[in-house]
Amino acid sequence: MRIGYKWKYEMAFRKSPEVHKYLPETHLYSYKKLQSMLDRHTTVVLKPSGGTGGQGVFKISKEHKDRYLLHHHMKRMLLSERRLQLYLDQILKKSTSHYMIQKCIPLLTINNQPCDVRVIVQRKHFRSPWVATATLAKVAGKNFFITNSRSRGTVYPLEEALKRAGLQAQARKVASQRLYEACLIAGKVLGKADRGMKISGFDMGIDRHLNVWIIEANPKPNFKRFKKMKDQSHYRRIMSYM
Numbered sequence: 001m002r003i004g005y006k007w008k009y010e011m012a013f014r015k016s017p018e019v020h021k022y023l024p025e026t027h028l029y030s031y032k033k034l035q036s037m038l039d040r041h042t043t044v045v046l047k048p049s050g051g052t053g054g055q056g057v058f059k060i061s062k063e064h065k066d067r068y069l070l071h072h073h074m075k076r077m078l079l080s081e082r083r084l085q086l087y088l089d090q091i092l093k094k095s096t097s098h099y100m101i102q103k104c105i106p107l108l109t110i111n112n113q114p115c116d117v118r119v120i121v122q123r124k125h126f127r128s129p130w131v132a133t134a135t136l137a138k139v140a141g142k143n144f145f146i147t148n149s150r151s152r153g154t155v156y157p158l159e160e161a162l163k164r165a166g167l168q169a170q171a172r173k174v175a176s177q178r179l180y181e182a183c184l185i186a187g188k189v190l191g192k193a194d195r196g197m198k199i200s201g202f203d204m205g206i207d208r209h210l211n212v213w214i215i216e217a218n219p220k221p222n223f224k225r226f227k228k229m230k231d232q233s234h235y236r237r238i239m240s241y242m
Helices: 005-014 031-041 081-092 158-164 169-193 224-228 233-240
Strands: 026-028 043-048 058-064 067-072 075-079 099-103 113-122 131-139 154-156 199-206 212-218
Touching: 005 099, 005 169, 005 212, 026 031, 031 043, 031 058, 031 081, 031 099, 058 081, 067 081, 075 081, 113 158, 113 169, 113 233, 131 158, 131 169, 131 224, 131 233, 154 158, 158 169, 169 199, 169 212, 224 233
Parallel strands: none
Antiparallel strands: 026 099, 043 058, 043 099, 058 067, 067 075, 113 131, 113 199, 131 154, 199 212
Protein backbone atom coordinates (compact mmCIF):
# COMPACT_ATOMS: atom_id res chain seq x y z
CA MET A 1 0.00 0.00 0.00
CA ARG A 2 1.54 3.28 -1.09
CA ILE A 3 1.86 6.45 0.95
CA GLY A 4 0.28 9.33 -0.95
CA TYR A 5 1.23 12.96 -1.50
CA LYS A 6 -0.81 14.27 1.44
CA TRP A 7 1.42 12.50 3.93
CA LYS A 8 4.55 13.60 2.07
CA TYR A 9 3.36 17.20 2.30
CA GLU A 10 2.58 16.69 5.98
CA MET A 11 6.18 15.61 6.53
CA ALA A 12 7.52 18.62 4.63
CA PHE A 13 5.35 20.98 6.69
CA ARG A 14 6.42 19.43 9.99
CA LYS A 15 10.02 20.33 9.27
CA SER A 16 9.11 24.03 9.13
CA PRO A 17 8.54 25.75 12.50
CA GLU A 18 6.63 28.49 10.66
CA VAL A 19 4.14 26.02 9.19
CA HIS A 20 3.99 23.50 12.02
CA LYS A 21 1.68 25.72 14.11
CA TYR A 22 -0.99 25.50 11.40
CA LEU A 23 -1.11 21.69 11.38
CA PRO A 24 -3.83 19.76 13.19
CA GLU A 25 -2.45 16.60 14.79
CA THR A 26 -2.14 14.00 12.02
CA HIS A 27 -0.71 10.47 11.89
CA LEU A 28 -0.60 7.50 9.56
CA TYR A 29 -3.39 5.10 10.44
CA SER A 30 -3.18 2.21 12.83
CA TYR A 31 -6.06 1.11 15.01
CA LYS A 32 -3.97 1.73 18.13
CA LYS A 33 -3.20 5.26 16.97
CA LEU A 34 -6.88 5.84 16.19
CA GLN A 35 -7.81 4.94 19.77
CA SER A 36 -5.17 7.23 21.26
CA MET A 37 -6.31 10.09 19.01
CA LEU A 38 -9.94 9.58 20.02
CA ASP A 39 -8.94 9.59 23.69
CA ARG A 40 -7.34 13.02 23.18
CA HIS A 41 -9.71 14.67 20.71
CA THR A 42 -13.03 12.75 20.81
CA THR A 43 -13.54 13.32 17.07
CA VAL A 44 -11.13 12.57 14.22
CA VAL A 45 -11.19 12.35 10.43
CA LEU A 46 -9.86 9.33 8.54
CA LYS A 47 -8.80 9.97 4.94
CA PRO A 48 -6.58 8.43 2.25
CA SER A 49 -3.08 9.85 1.98
CA GLY A 50 -3.66 10.03 -1.78
CA GLY A 51 -6.65 10.86 -3.92
CA THR A 52 -8.99 13.82 -4.17
CA GLY A 53 -12.67 14.69 -4.12
CA GLY A 54 -13.47 13.57 -0.60
CA GLN A 55 -13.66 9.90 -1.54
CA GLY A 56 -13.16 7.44 1.28
CA VAL A 57 -13.25 10.09 4.04
CA PHE A 58 -14.77 9.18 7.43
CA LYS A 59 -15.47 11.10 10.61
CA ILE A 60 -15.36 9.10 13.83
CA SER A 61 -16.53 10.33 17.23
CA LYS A 62 -16.19 8.57 20.56
CA GLU A 63 -19.67 8.76 22.09
CA HIS A 64 -18.88 6.90 25.32
CA LYS A 65 -16.78 3.96 26.51
CA ASP A 66 -17.76 1.38 23.88
CA ARG A 67 -19.77 3.33 21.32
CA TYR A 68 -18.46 5.17 18.29
CA LEU A 69 -20.34 7.25 15.74
CA LEU A 70 -19.01 6.76 12.22
CA HIS A 71 -20.06 9.33 9.60
CA HIS A 72 -19.42 8.65 5.90
CA HIS A 73 -21.10 10.89 3.31
CA MET A 74 -24.75 10.96 4.51
CA LYS A 75 -24.52 7.67 6.38
CA ARG A 76 -24.16 7.49 10.17
CA MET A 77 -23.58 4.31 12.16
CA LEU A 78 -23.29 3.76 15.89
CA LEU A 79 -20.82 0.94 16.40
CA SER A 80 -19.19 -0.96 19.24
CA GLU A 81 -15.41 -0.85 19.39
CA ARG A 82 -15.16 -4.36 17.94
CA ARG A 83 -17.55 -3.59 15.06
CA LEU A 84 -15.74 -0.33 14.35
CA GLN A 85 -12.42 -2.15 14.04
CA LEU A 86 -13.89 -4.82 11.77
CA TYR A 87 -15.63 -2.23 9.60
CA LEU A 88 -12.47 -0.15 9.17
CA ASP A 89 -10.37 -3.25 8.44
CA GLN A 90 -12.75 -4.14 5.59
CA ILE A 91 -12.78 -0.63 4.15
CA LEU A 92 -9.10 0.19 4.50
CA LYS A 93 -7.78 -3.04 3.01
CA LYS A 94 -9.44 -2.02 -0.28
CA SER A 95 -7.64 1.32 -0.38
CA THR A 96 -4.75 1.85 -2.78
CA SER A 97 -3.08 4.36 -0.44
CA HIS A 98 -2.33 4.34 3.26
CA TYR A 99 -4.84 6.16 5.45
CA MET A 100 -4.21 9.14 7.71
CA ILE A 101 -5.90 10.14 10.98
CA GLN A 102 -6.40 13.85 11.59
CA LYS A 103 -7.84 15.77 14.50
CA CYS A 104 -11.26 17.09 13.48
CA ILE A 105 -11.17 20.87 13.50
CA PRO A 106 -14.31 22.58 14.90
CA LEU A 107 -14.86 24.67 11.78
CA LEU A 108 -16.89 27.81 11.37
CA THR A 109 -20.43 26.97 10.33
CA ILE A 110 -23.05 28.49 8.07
CA ASN A 111 -26.59 27.34 8.78
CA ASN A 112 -25.10 24.69 11.09
CA GLN A 113 -23.04 23.18 8.27
CA PRO A 114 -19.21 23.17 8.38
CA CYS A 115 -17.35 25.62 6.16
CA ASP A 116 -13.75 25.56 4.98
CA VAL A 117 -11.75 27.68 2.53
CA ARG A 118 -9.91 26.81 -0.67
CA VAL A 119 -6.89 29.06 -1.29
CA ILE A 120 -4.89 28.87 -4.52
CA VAL A 121 -1.26 30.03 -4.39
CA GLN A 122 0.87 30.32 -7.53
CA ARG A 123 4.19 31.54 -8.88
CA LYS A 124 5.48 32.10 -12.39
CA HIS A 125 8.73 30.17 -11.91
CA PHE A 126 10.91 28.93 -9.05
CA ARG A 127 12.51 32.34 -8.42
CA SER A 128 9.18 34.18 -8.40
CA PRO A 129 7.34 35.01 -5.16
CA TRP A 130 4.27 32.99 -4.27
CA VAL A 131 0.98 34.85 -4.67
CA ALA A 132 -2.48 33.99 -3.36
CA THR A 133 -4.48 34.21 -6.59
CA ALA A 134 -7.92 32.92 -5.58
CA THR A 135 -10.11 32.01 -2.62
CA LEU A 136 -13.57 30.62 -2.08
CA ALA A 137 -15.44 29.20 0.88
CA LYS A 138 -17.10 25.78 0.69
CA VAL A 139 -20.05 24.81 2.84
CA ALA A 140 -20.99 21.16 3.30
CA GLY A 141 -24.34 19.98 2.00
CA LYS A 142 -27.07 18.91 4.41
CA ASN A 143 -26.08 15.84 6.49
CA PHE A 144 -22.52 15.89 5.09
CA PHE A 145 -19.36 16.87 6.93
CA ILE A 146 -17.17 17.15 3.81
CA THR A 147 -17.38 20.35 1.77
CA ASN A 148 -16.44 19.20 -1.74
CA SER A 149 -18.86 19.12 -4.66
CA ARG A 150 -19.81 15.52 -3.83
CA SER A 151 -21.71 16.87 -0.82
CA ARG A 152 -23.84 19.13 -3.04
CA GLY A 153 -22.92 22.05 -0.80
CA THR A 154 -22.64 25.77 -1.48
CA VAL A 155 -19.73 28.03 -2.36
CA TYR A 156 -19.37 31.68 -1.40
CA PRO A 157 -16.80 34.41 -1.83
CA LEU A 158 -14.62 34.41 1.28
CA GLU A 159 -15.85 37.73 2.69
CA GLU A 160 -19.51 36.76 2.29
CA ALA A 161 -18.92 33.38 3.92
CA LEU A 162 -17.22 34.95 6.94
CA LYS A 163 -20.17 37.32 7.32
CA ARG A 164 -22.64 34.44 7.10
CA ALA A 165 -20.59 32.61 9.73
CA GLY A 166 -21.24 35.52 12.08
CA LEU A 167 -17.82 37.20 12.11
CA GLN A 168 -17.66 40.96 12.58
CA ALA A 169 -15.55 43.18 10.32
CA GLN A 170 -12.37 43.08 12.41
CA ALA A 171 -12.60 39.33 12.92
CA ARG A 172 -13.09 38.84 9.17
CA LYS A 173 -9.98 40.91 8.50
CA VAL A 174 -7.90 38.93 10.99
CA ALA A 175 -9.11 35.57 9.66
CA SER A 176 -8.39 36.53 6.05
CA GLN A 177 -4.90 37.80 6.86
CA ARG A 178 -4.08 34.63 8.78
CA LEU A 179 -5.32 32.46 5.90
CA TYR A 180 -3.16 34.21 3.33
CA GLU A 181 -0.11 34.26 5.61
CA ALA A 182 -0.35 30.53 6.34
CA CYS A 183 -0.84 29.55 2.69
CA LEU A 184 2.00 31.70 1.39
CA ILE A 185 4.41 30.31 4.00
CA ALA A 186 3.29 26.76 3.22
CA GLY A 187 3.63 27.41 -0.52
CA LYS A 188 7.24 28.48 0.01
CA VAL A 189 7.97 25.28 1.93
CA LEU A 190 6.54 23.10 -0.84
CA GLY A 191 8.30 25.19 -3.48
CA LYS A 192 11.69 24.60 -1.84
CA ALA A 193 11.04 20.86 -1.84
CA ASP A 194 9.92 20.91 -5.49
CA ARG A 195 11.47 23.71 -7.55
CA GLY A 196 9.20 22.88 -10.47
CA MET A 197 6.02 23.45 -8.47
CA LYS A 198 4.07 26.51 -9.63
CA ILE A 199 0.68 26.00 -7.99
CA SER A 200 -0.86 24.51 -4.89
CA GLY A 201 -4.39 24.48 -3.54
CA PHE A 202 -4.90 24.57 0.21
CA ASP A 203 -8.03 23.48 2.02
CA MET A 204 -8.02 25.62 5.14
CA GLY A 205 -10.05 25.53 8.31
CA ILE A 206 -10.93 28.46 10.56
CA ASP A 207 -12.14 27.82 14.10
CA ARG A 208 -14.16 30.06 16.41
CA HIS A 209 -10.98 31.45 17.95
CA LEU A 210 -9.88 32.54 14.44
CA ASN A 211 -7.05 30.03 14.40
CA VAL A 212 -6.36 28.82 10.87
CA TRP A 213 -5.47 25.23 10.03
CA ILE A 214 -4.02 23.49 6.98
CA ILE A 215 -6.42 20.60 6.43
CA GLU A 216 -4.57 19.49 3.31
CA ALA A 217 -2.68 20.68 0.25
CA ASN A 218 -3.20 19.61 -3.35
CA PRO A 219 -0.57 20.02 -6.11
CA LYS A 220 -3.27 19.79 -8.81
CA PRO A 221 -6.25 21.74 -7.50
CA ASN A 222 -9.54 21.71 -9.40
CA PHE A 223 -10.70 25.09 -10.73
CA LYS A 224 -14.29 24.17 -11.66
CA ARG A 225 -15.88 25.89 -8.70
CA PHE A 226 -13.98 29.10 -9.36
CA LYS A 227 -15.14 29.02 -12.96
CA LYS A 228 -18.78 28.71 -11.87
CA MET A 229 -18.66 31.69 -9.50
CA LYS A 230 -20.43 34.89 -10.46
CA ASP A 231 -17.22 36.84 -9.86
CA GLN A 232 -14.84 35.52 -12.52
CA SER A 233 -11.86 37.60 -11.38
CA HIS A 234 -10.45 34.76 -9.26
CA TYR A 235 -10.62 32.30 -12.14
CA ARG A 236 -9.03 34.79 -14.55
CA ARG A 237 -6.21 35.44 -12.12
CA ILE A 238 -5.53 31.71 -11.78
CA MET A 239 -5.40 31.38 -15.58
CA SER A 240 -3.04 34.35 -15.88
CA TYR A 241 -0.43 32.34 -13.98
CA MET A 242 -0.86 29.14 -16.00
